[in-house]
Each structure stands twice: as C-alpha cells, then as structure tokens.
Amino acid sequence: xxxxxxxQAIALEPQPDGTCTGHTNPGYANMVGPYGGITxxxxxxxxxxxxxxxxxxxxLTVNFCAAVADGPFVVxxxxxxxxxxxxxxxxxxxxxxxxxxxxxxxxxxxxxTWGVDEEPMPLCPPPHxxxxxxxxxxxxxxxxxxxxxxxxxxxxxxxxxxHSSLTQLWVRDEPPRPLDxxxxxxxxxxFFPRVFIRRATHVPVGTVSMTVYxxxxxxxxxxxxxxxxxxQARAQAFRNGFFDxxxxxxxxxxxxxxxxxxxxxxxx
Amino acid sequence: xxxxxxxQAIALEPQPDGTCTGHTNPGYANMVGPYGGITxxxxxxxxxxxxxxxxxxxxLTVNFCAAVADGPFVVxxxxxxxxxxxxxxxxxxxxxxxxxxxxxxxxxxxxxTWGVDEEPMPLCPPPHxxxxxxxxxxxxxxxxxxxxxxxxxxxxxxxxxxHSSLTQLWVRDEPPRPLDxxxxxxxxxxFFPRVFIRRATHVPVGTVSMTVYxxxxxxxxxxxxxxxxxxQARAQAFRNGFFDxxxxxxxxxxxxxxxxxxxxxxxx
Numbered sequence: 001x002x003x004x005x006x007x008q009a010i011a012l013e014p015q016p017d018g019t020c021t022g023h024t025n026p027g028y029a030n031m032v033g034p035y036g037g038i039t040x041x042x043x044x045x046x047x048x049x050x051x052x053x054x055x056x057x058x059x060l061t062v063n064f065c066a067a068v069a070d071g072p073f074v075v076x077x078x079x080x081x082x083x084x085x086x087x088x089x090x091x092x093x094x095x096x097x098x099x100x101x102x103x104x105x106x107x108x109x110x111x112x113t114w115g116v117d118e119e120p121m122p123l124c125p126p127p128h129x130x131x132x133x134x135x136x137x138x139x140x141x142x143x144x145x146x147x148x149x150x151x152x153x154x155x156x157x158x159x160x161x162x163h164s165s166l167t168q169l170w171v172r173d174e175p176p177r178p179l180d181x182x183x184x185x186x187x188x189x190x191f192f193p194r195v196f197i198r199r200a201t202h203v204p205v206g207t208v209s210m211t212v213y214x215x216x217x218x219x220x221x222x223x224x225x226x227x228x229x230x231x232q233a234r235a236q237a238f239r240n241g242f243f244d245x246x247x248x249x250x251x252x253x254x255x256x257x258x259x260x261x262x263x264x265x266x267x268x
Numbered sequence: 269x270x271x272x273x274x275x276q277a278i279a280l281e282p283q284p285d286g287t288c289t290g291h292t293n294p295g296y297a298n299m300v301g302p303y304g305g306i307t308x309x310x311x312x313x314x315x316x317x318x319x320x321x322x323x324x325x326x327x328l329t330v331n332f333c334a335a336v337a338d339g340p341f342v343v344x345x346x347x348x349x350x351x352x353x354x355x356x357x358x359x360x361x362x363x364x365x366x367x368x369x370x371x372x373x374x375x376x377x378x379x380x381t382w383g384v385d386e387e388p389m390p391l392c393p394p395p396h397x398x399x400x401x402x403x404x405x406x407x408x409x410x411x412x413x414x415x416x417x418x419x420x421x422x423x424x425x426x427x428x429x430x431h432s433s434l435t436q437l438w439v440r441d442e443p444p445r446p447l448d449x450x451x452x453x454x455x456x457x458x459f460f461p462r463v464f465i466r467r468a469t470h471v472p473v474g475t476v477s478m479t480v481y482x483x484x485x486x487x488x489x490x491x492x493x494x495x496x497x498x499x500q501a502r503a504q505a506f507r508n509g510f511f512d513x514x515x516x517x518x519x520x521x522x523x524x525x526x527x528x529x530x531x532x533x534x535x536x
Contacts, residue, residue, distance in 0.1 A: 058476065058477075058510055058531060059331075059476060059477040059531050061329040061372060061477070061479060063327070063356050063372050063374060065348065065349035065351070065356040066349060066351065080333065080360070080367045080370050081333035081334060081366070081367045081368075081370075083333070083334065086476065086533070088331050088333040088367070088370055090358070090370055092348070098349070099348045099349045099356070100349075102348050102349075102356055102358055102372050103372070104329060104331050104370050104371070104372060104477070106331060106476050106477055106531075108476075108509070108510070108533075110508040110509050110510070111508060111509050112508060113506075113507075113508055113509050113534065113535070113536060114467070114506070114536060115505075115506045115507040115508060116466070116505075116506050117504070117505050117506075117507075118432070118433055118466065118502065118503050118504055118505065118506070119504035119505065164386070165386055198384070198386065199382070208326065208327060208354065208374050208376075209326075209327040209329070209372070209374055209479075211329060211477075211479045211529060213510075213512045213529070213531045215505040215507045215510070215512070216507075217507075217508060234386065235386050236385070236386055236387035236516065236524060236527045237383075237384075237385050237386065237387065237483040237524045237527065238381075238382070238383045238384050238385075238386070239381075239383040239385075239483045239484075239524075240378040240379060240380060240381055240383060240485060241376070241378050241379050241381050242326055242376070242378070242481075242483070244481045244483070244527050246514065246527070246529075248504065256504060256505045256507075259504045259505065259512050259514070259529075261479060261481070261514075261527075261529050263326060263327050263374075263481045265354070265376075266381065267381070268381060268382060
C-alpha cells in the first residue's frame with residue numbers, strides 16, 4: 001500500500017479483461033462525491049499504467065457525465081490509434097452499468113525542438129509570503145493540498161460584489177510529493193468555480209468537461225520536484241448555465257507546465 | 269443536393285447500423301488532405317443529426333489521429349450517457365479499418381441564467397476596413413472563407429523575425445451562409461498555425477487535438493446570421509514538438525460565441 005494519500009487514491013488494479021478497478025478515496029472527497037481532479041488523475045493513470053503506452057501525455061480531455069458515487073469504479077483506457085510517435089486513447093469510467101466519465105488522451109514521444117513560453121508567469125509574491133487559508137473549509141480534499149492565496153480567493157462576503165474571475169494561487173500536495181503527470185492533472189482542477197469569484201454568489205456548479213495540455217516533460221516535472229506551482233484561472237464567458245475556465249500552472253522557476261480549460265455547469 | 273459548398277461538405281448519410289457515411293470535399297482541401305475545421309464540422313454533424321440528440325452543443329473535443337485521406341469515411345456518434353438536461357457523446361471517424369479521428373461532445377438543454385462576457389472583444393477596425401489577402405494561397409479551403417486581416421497575418425518574409433503569436437482577423441463563409449453550430453466549429457480552426465506567426469518560419473505542423481466551447485445558443489447564431497466573426501488566436505507555449513493555441517470568436521455585436529483551444533504538433 002503506497003504511503004502518500006495521492007498514490008493511494010489513484011491506485012488501480014489491472015484486470016484480465018483490460019479494465020482496471022479502483023475505489024474513490026475519502027481523503028479526496030468534495031462536497032458531494034470525489035474532487036474532480038482526483039477522478040481526472042484516475043482516468044489518466046489508466047493510460048499511464050497501460051503496458052502498451054507510447055510516450056508521455058500531451059493532451060487529456062475528461063467529461064464528467066454524472067456524479068461519481070463513493071465506492072468502487074471500473075476504468076478502461078484503450079488505444080484507438082497508435083502511430084510512430086503519437087498514440088490516441090479513449091477512456092471510460094463506469095460504476096455498475098452507468099458511465100460516469102468519458103475521455104480521450106494523446107501520448108507522444110517528444111523530441112527536442114525550438115521552443116518558447118509565450119505566456120509569462122505573472123509577478124506574484126513568493127509562496128512563503130502568500131497566506132494560507134484562515135479558516136478550514138468543509139471539503140476534505142482541500143486538506144490534501146497546500147494552497148496559498150495570491151489574488152482572487154473566495155469572497156469574504158457572499159454579497160454579489162465580485163467584478164473579476166481572476167484567481168492566482170500557489171499549490172502543492174500536502175504532504176509534499178514529487179510532481180508527476182497524474183498529480184499535475186489533478187492540480188489542473190484545483191481552482192474554485194469561477195462563478196463564485198466573479199459574482200461573490202454561491203450557486204450549484206459542476207464541471208462538465210476539462211482539457212489539459214501538458215507542456216512539460218517528465219524531466220521538467222522531476223526538476224519541479226516538491227516545489228510549488230503557481231496557478232492562474234479566469235473565465236471568458238458565463239452564459240445560459242455554463243461558464244468556461246482558462247488556466248495555467250507554472251513551476252517556481254517560471255516554466256509553464258500546463259495550460260488547461262474547462263466548461264462548468266452553473267445554476268441561477 | 270444542398271447548394272452551399274459547406275452543406276455539401278458536411279452532408280452525412282445515416283446507415284442502418286447507426287453510423288453515417290460521408291466523403292471528403294475537394295473544396296475544403298488543405299495542403300495534404302482536408303482542412304481540419306471541416307473534419308471537425310463533420311464530426312459535430314454526426315451528433316447534430318442524431319435523432320436522439322438532447323439540446324445544443326456545449327463542448328466538443330476532436331482528436332486528429334491520422335491524416336484523413338481524400339475519399340469516403342464513416343463517422344459514428346453515440347450517447348454514452350443521457351441525463352435530464354445534458355448528454356455525453358463519443359465520436360469516431362474511420363476510413364477502412366483505420367481510426368482517423370476520435371472525439372467527445374456534450375450537448376445540453378440550456379436555460380436562461382445570469383451571465384456576463386468577461387473577455388471583451390478587442391478594439392479592431394471593422395471588416396470593410398480590414399484588408400483581404402493580397403495574393404492567393406495554394407490551400408483550396410481558404411477560398412471557402414472571406415478572411416480579412418486585422419493583425420498577425422502570415423509573415424511577409426519567412427526570416428525568423430516573429431515575436432508574438434497573436435492573430436486577429438474577421439471571417440465568414442464565402443459565399444456568406446447563416447451561421448450554425450457546424451460552421452462555427454469549422455471556423456474555430458481557421459487560424460494559421462501559431463508557430464508560423466511566432467517564428468516567421470515554415471515548419472511541418474498538424475493539429476492533434478482541438479476543443480471547442482460553445483457559449484452561443486442557436487438564437488444567438490441566428491442573430492449573427494451571415495455577419496462576420498472576429499477571431500483572435502495566440503499560443504501560450506511552444507515546447508518539444510507541440511504548441512497550444514487559445515482562441516475566441518465574437519460576432520460583430522461583440523457577443524463571445526466560442527472559446528477554443530488546440531494542441532498542435534510541429535517540427536524543427
């Protein structure tokens with residue numbers, strides 16, 4: 001049994017039929033059901049531990065079809081197409097007869113090329129000068145992360161006074177754990193729903209679909225180690241029950257590790 | 269036979285086994301094979317014309333697994349999960365025994381809610397003051413669009429002098445055609461590869477995965493009619509053979525219709 005709670009949560013048991021079985025982890029519980037980021041990491045893990053996998057993750061899309069119930073699940077990742085240097089995956093997670101998540105992923109053998117980060121890390125105070133939460137929130141998964149607020153935290157008063165959805169924060173696993181693709185995919189979902197920040201109003205929400213683009217190689221993840229990531233998130237549009245979120249995660253050295261997007265259902 | 273070239277290109281023939289057959293259209297040819305936007309629209313069309321579809325598109329992800337060959341194809345969209353107001357689709361396009369595209373989509377019955385566009389339309393000269401291309405490019409699909417450049421067009425000299433990947437342009441179908449979800453999904457891919465703009469260097473490229481978030485309702489598309497869309501695209505990171513593109517499309521009234529992202533393979 002792995003010792004870190006994240007490794008326990010993403011542990012999958014390969015089955016003879018090519019599926020994997022897993023179990024939701026109470027340490028990563030959200031208000032109802034598990035934190036979406038941990039479900040995302042479980043889906044990616046099914047790809048990562050496939051014996052036929054080629055290369056490292058480049059792209060991951062997960063669609064949250066239904067609330068995941070606390071309990072066991074079956075996840076299956078299969079390669080729909082394998083090319084010379086890229087591989088295309090389809091992913092499905094089930095509980096009983098119900099599909100609770102669908103997804104696709106691309107893995108690739110990456111080569112050294114010309115490159116540049118065009119989106120610079122914003123100037124922010126360093127992690128140790130950025131405050132920890134002043135009070136504990138009821139979602140258990142928040143205790144699995146060290147979150148230090150830079151800007152755009154949860155409103156002090158839910159009075160409809162918000163005017164921007166921008167959030168910047170530092171994040172790492174709690175206790176610290178060396179960064180890998182699975183934990184990075186989970187952290188891509190770490191931001192509170194943008195509608196809470198923009199409206200300073202609490203309404204029911206749920207992520208419907210999330211896409212993660214991995215710009216980092218495993219070597220860059222290893223260099224990041226147990227350091228903090230700077231996360232930034234904002235919405236571009238809130239309309240008729242759905243808003244988007246566009247986000248970035250940089251390491252402390254300013255390397256852009258991930259760009260990620262999601263579309264989120266909201267009520268009200 | 270429909271009269272507009274776009275309708276001809278996305279025409280699909282439902283088959284008794286639940287699949288649809290279609291054919292690539294020479295009017296939408298790219299340098300090699302079809303324009304990715306038209307393949308995207310064909311995939312979405314398979315969802316749109318399904319008799320069991322619920323609501324309108326909210327999210328679409330397509331993965332380009334292999335070059336689509338000129339000729340016939342089979343596309344299948346099936347609902348993995350149908351909820352009260354949302355539906356989750358999986359999509360697969362085949363040519364012979366080969367999977368050439370995979371995808372997922374979410375459709376939903378949308379309701380009136382509070383909303384706001386947080387990403388404003390940039391200030392740009394109007395379409396009639398924005399220049400048409402001065403010379404014809406060899407890709408046939410470009411003749412199916414009226415493209416008017418605002419900023420960040422193709423470099424005048426391929427001399428490695430680029431410094432930003434930002435492009436802004438006006439676009440509509442040529443000849444004009446009332447906007448719908450299928451044509452909007454095609455226009456989400458209208459931008460030249462960001463690496464061309466950023467580096468002023470021509471290298472082999474290919475979109476690997478694209479996600480489109482639809483913020484517009486069919487009523488807003490009808491209001492847009494045959495008007496122009498303002499498109500904006502930029503990259504956030506170019507690294508080890510893949511760059512991302514983050515884009516928006518607004519109508520002339522300034523309504524944000526689509527936010528879209530893609531990850532693109534590049535060489536060199």
